[in-house]
Amino acid sequence: MPLPSPHIPEKFLTLAEMMNISEQELERRKQILQFGPEDEARLRKLAPVSEQYADAVIEAFYEHLLTFDEMKAFFPDPALLNRVKARQKEYFLRLTQGDYDLEYAEHRLKIGAVHERIDLPVKHYLGMYNFYLREVWRHLFEIDRVHPDETLATFFSLMKLTFLDISLAIDTYIDSRERTIKALQQEVIQELSTPVLPFREGMLLLPIIGQIDAQRARQLTEHLLMAIRANRAKVIVIDITGVATVDSRVANHLVQTVDAARLMGAKVVISGISPEIALTMVTLGIDLGPVYTVGDLQNGIEHAERLLGYRVERIPEACGDRHGEGT
């Protein structure tokens, strides 16, 4: 049933927006790493040098990476490997090009998201950063052995930026796992939560188990209303034995469901209100209004049968119970 819901389509948001990474957040992350303008200046100065050793570093890295069998599977053909290497070089050079702004962060997040999507293990991701840092360190010292202080400062700047990248990349992993888990959870809940069972001609049984929240109440009502039409139901028994707590919100949802069913010409009986729930409801001053309620499911079904004009009788002969005979 198509119902309007306020929902911003996610594909129109950037990754940074989806993960709540704003200017301020990026600034905070830099503060945590003590990454300042002087670091940016040093990295910019490193740009021409880094172009000299970029290819060597990347070649060495992939040679190392491909010694792992599980990594070989990611690069089935050499063309792909070359493409990835070219990308890697872009990424590598971007480290020393300055302007570490939101756009930079977005680019880093995208790379993280891509790696998460292909299920690249985090350990290899971290291994790559580690390898780069060590290789760059080696190259820097080979190039300039005269000013060790300056070289060290430059290296530290690069390390800070690398850790900024790592923090962003790891966050994409966490974020996307959370999303997946949440989606799976919702799916399971939706599958489990709302059976609408035809019990007799014109009668439906709706057992509710677990918590009722706004979304579930909505879904429950939708299912029920569709089932009323499909089964031409006149009486519905909603059994809330499995609902642990009834607060005013849950009561409100129930009243709405009952009202909606009534609009479609069906009567609702709510069963399974335990003494504890009855007590809480009175204490909290919750009023189910005109909703008809009974204690347990048996009473609920019996009442529903009466409403529909059924009379259920026990036939002693049928179950071999002869105690009533001849006395």
Added chain:
Amino acid sequence: MDVPILKQGDYLIASILGALTDTALTRLQENLVRSVRKYRSKGVVIDVTVLDVMDSFAARTLRAITIMTRLLGARVVIVGIQPEIAFSMVQLGLNLEGALTALDLEDGLAMLKTADTKEQDRLRRHGR
């Protein structure tokens, strides 16, 4: 376009055929009440199956019709409210309090007949 009102024995059937303007709704209200008077009907079925929107004015008018008709001694059953409409109506708090409802025209007419039979029984017993 006016809503046709059909006479079927003791009952009237108002079958809404398309989206209604506020004026058309008001006219339906007048026509129905007048027809109940004229034909001395015992009940009215209003069929809203085709409506895919029910705003507060429509809901209020339906309620008004129910109350006015009751004053004339007839029952009103509103039939054919779609699941989507029922759902959005309760969300908006339009629950047509006090009005009789049924799934469709058939059920609605059956409901009126049952109610009448019950009342006649009661009157007969009372008379004895």
